[in-house]
Amino acid sequence: MKRIIFHIDVNSAFLSWTAVKMVREGGGDIRLVPSVVSGDPKDRRSIITAASIPAKKLGIKTAQPVSMALRTCPSLVIVQGDWAWYRACSEGFISICRKYSPVLQQFSIDECFIDMTFRCYGDDPVAIATRLKDEIRDSLGFTVNVGIGSNKLLAKMASDFEKPDKVHTLWLEEVPEKMWPLGVRDLLWVGKKTEERLVMYGIRTIGDLAQLDPAVLARLVGKKYAAGLHENANGRDDSPVETEFQEAKSCSAERTFEKDLSDPKDIDRALFRVACIVAHRIRREKFRASCVSVFVKYRDFSTSQRQCSLAEPTDVTAVILNAARGLLPDVWDGRTPIRQVGLGVSKLTHDPYEQLSLFEDPKMAYYREWDRKYDEEKTSSLNK
DNA sequence: TCTGGGGTCCTAGGACCC
DNA sequence: TCTGGGGTCCTAGGACCC
Numbered sequence: 001m002k003r004i005i006f007h008i009d010v011n012s013a014f015l016s017w018t019a020v021k022m023v024r025e026g027g028g029d030i031r032l033v034p035s036v037v038s039g040d041p042k043d044r045r046s047i048i049t050a051a052s053i054p055a056k057k058l059g060i061k062t063a064q065p066v067s068m069a070l071r072t073c074p075s076l077v078i079v080q081g082d083w084a085w086y087r088a089c090s091e092g093f094i095s096i097c098r099k100y101s102p103v104l105q106q107f108s109i110d111e112c113f114i115d116m117t118f119r120c121y122g123d124d125p126v127a128i129a130t131r132l133k134d135e136i137r138d139s140l141g142f143t144v145n146v147g148i149g150s151n152k153l154l155a156k157m158a159s160d161f162e163k164p165d166k167v168h169t170l171w172l173e174e175v176p177e178k179m180w181p182l183g184v185r186d187l188l189w190v191g192k193k194t195e196e197r198l199v200m201y202g203i204r205t206i207g208d209l210a211q212l213d214p215a216v217l218a219r220l221v222g223k224k225y226a227a228g229l230h231e232n233a234n235g236r237d238d239s240p241v242e243t244e245f246q247e248a249k250s251c252s253a254e255r256t257f258e259k260d261l262s263d264p265k266d267i268d269r270a271l272f273r274v275a276c277i278v279a280h281r282i283r284r285e286k287f288r289a290s291c292v293s294v295f296v297k298y299r300d301f302s303t304s305q306r307q308c309s310l311a312e313p314t315d316v317t318a319v320i321l322n323a324a325r326g327l328l329p330d331v332w333d334g335r336t337p338i339r340q341v342g343l344g345v346s347k348l349t350h351d352p353y354e355q356l357s358l359f360e361d362p363k364m365a366y367y368r369e370w371d372r373k374y375d376e377e378k379t380s381s382l383n384k
Numbered sequence: 385t386c387t388g389g390g391g392t393c394c395t396a397g398g399a400c401c402c
Numbered sequence: 403t404c405t406g407g408g409g410t411c412c413t414a415g416g417a418c419c420c
Contacts, residue, residue: 046388064387065385067385067387068387108391108419188419189417193418248391250390254389304414305413306413307414
C-alpha cells in the first residue's frame with residue numbers, strides 16, 4: 001500500500017515564535033523587516049539562530065556571525081531567544097499535528113512527521129495538509145510548510161520547497177522533475193564535506209547522484225553512507241515514522257569565551273561551570289552517567305577530545321568535574337589559547353538503586369548536599 | 385566576516401581474548 | 403622467533419542534523 005507521510009516544518013521557527021510573542025505584547029511584527037534571533041546580541045562571537053525572510057533576501061543566513069550580518073544590514077533588528085517560550089510554541093503545534101494522526105515523530109523542536117496513510121484514505125492529501133497548516137496559523141499565529149510524500153525523505157524534501165505557509169507534494173513519480181535538478185547539497189544527509197567531494201568528481205545534482213553506480217559512490221564516501229545516499233537520491237526511504245520517545249544517549253555543555261583564554265585558572269572555572277550545567281541536567285532527568293568527556297576548541301577551530309569511564313555511574317557534580325580535570329592535561333598543553341571548553345557525559349542509565357560503598361568518600365555527603373542546593377536554586381529561579 | 389550550542393551515528397585503529 | 407583469524411570493547415575523530 002502506498003504510504004502518505006506529512007512533514008510539518010515551522011517557517012523560521014525561532015524568529016516566528018519570537019514575533020508572535022512581540023505582537024501579542026503590542027510590538028511590531030519583526031517577520032516583516034530584516035531581523036534575526038541570536039544568542040547574546042552583545043557578545044561579539046554570537047551567531048544567528050534564525051533570520052526573517054526579508055533578512056534572508058539580503059543574504060543573511062543562519063549560523064552567520066551577528067557582526068557580519070550587521071555589516072550587510074546596519075538597521076538589522078536583533079532579538080534574543082527565549083527557550084521556555086519556544087518549548088511552549090513547539091508543544092502547541094505538535095499537539096495540533098497529533099490530532100491529524102497519532103503516528104507522529106517529533107524530529108526536532110520545530111519539525112515533525114506524521115503518517116497519514118489511513119487518515120487520507122479516500123481524501124485529497126493536499127486538502128487535508130492545507131487544513132492542518134491553516135489551523136496552526138489561525139490558532140497559534142505562526143506559519144508552517146507541509147511536505148507530502150510517499151516516505152519521510154520525500155516529505156521532508158517537499159517541505160523545503162517554496163516558503164512560507166505552503167503545501168507541496170513530492171511523490172515518487174515526481175522525483176525526476178522536482179528533485180533531480182536540485183544540487184546535491186539539497187539532499188538530506190549531504191553536508192558541506194560530502195558536497196565538496198561529490199562536486200570534485202563532477203556529481204553536481206541529485207539526479208547525477210541517483211544515476212551514479214553505487215559501487216563508485218561507495219569508494220567516494222564509504223559503503224554504508226553510499227548505500228543510503230543512493231537510495232535517497234532515487235527517492236527511496238523505507239524508515240518508519242518512529243512514535244517511541246527516544247531516551248537521550250548523551251548530555252553536554254560548552255562555552256565559547258569572549259576572548260581566547262590561556263590561564264589554567266580561567267579554564268578550570270569554565271570547566272566547573274559546564275560541569276554544573278551538565279550534572280544538573282542529568283539529575284533533572286534522573287540519569288546517571290558512567291563516561292565523562294572533555295573537549296576544547298582552539299583559535300584555528302581544531303578540536304581535541306578525551307573521555308574516560310567511571311567505576312560506577314554518577315550524577316554528582318564534583319565527581320564529574322574531578323574526572324574532567326583528570327582528562328584536561330590530555331587535551332590541552334596548559335598554554336595554547338583556547339576558544340571553547342566543553343564537557344559531556346554518556347553511557348547514561350536510569351538504574352534506580354544507588355551502590356553505596358562502605359568506603360565511600362566522606363566528602364560525598366557534602367557534595368550531594370551542594371548539588372541539592374544548586375538544583376533547588378535553579379528550579380526556583382526558573383519559576384520566578 | 386570570522387564563525388554557537390546541542391545532539392546522533394559511523395569508522396578506523398588498538399587492546400585484549402580465544 | 404614469528405605467526406593467523408575472529409570477536410568484542412573502547413576511543414578519537416569526523417560526518418551529519420537542527
